[in-house]
Amino acid sequence: MTMPSSRSVPSRSGDPRERIERTAYELFSRHGTRAIGVDTLAGRAGVAKMTLYKHYRSKDDLVLAFLRRREELWTRTWLQNAVRDRSRKPAARLLGIFELFDSWFRKPDYEGCAFLKVLLEQSDPQHPVRTAVRGHLQAIRSLLVELAAEAGARHPARLAQQWQMLMMGCIVAAYAGERNAAREARKAGAFLLRAEGLRA
DSSP, X not given: OOOOOSOOOOOSSSOHHHHHHHHHHHHHHHHOSSSOOHHHHHHHHTOOHHHHHHHOSSHHHHHHHHHHHHIIIIIIXXXXXXXXXXXXXXXXXXXXXXXXXXXXXXXXXXXXOHHHHHHHHOOOTXXXXXXXXXXXXXXXXXXXXXXHHHHTOSSHHHHHHHHHHHHHHHHHHHHTTOTTHHHHHHHHHHHHHHHTTOOO
16 A cells, blocks of 8 residues: 655646645645645646635635544545554564655655645644644544553553654654654664564
């Protein structure tokens, strides 16, 4: 199962709303949300700006739609399924996250984590976009807690917190050019498992 790519050229035919969402997904994934304006989005989608605002009252609404699609493709369709298909052993599944990341980081179109980009772009803690990102991060944490509990960790919530910090750290490191980041994170993960009395 391969990581979803943002490099899908939006079709100029079909439903305008779908074209807008596909264009937003491609541009926001690669460049972040702040750098892409409504004029650029409308032009690349092949719609009038009035048409864009007919479907989305504001750019923030479109960003929220982008985050929902990203979570569906990245978290539910790719990460959750790929991790569970990788091994029957829960501890091995945890380490398998970094094996998946290693393949992801080596893709020529690796674009980093859209959620972390948006989190850094939006400083208002009460903003709906930032709230949506926190919800995504919590969904990932819940998956990790579940895997840690299945593996028999003594402190599943603590291990999940540490694991997520490793995941976010290696994603950023890879985006900065350290393509072996996932392999180094996997080594650190193995140490955390041993500290919990677990072996993959």
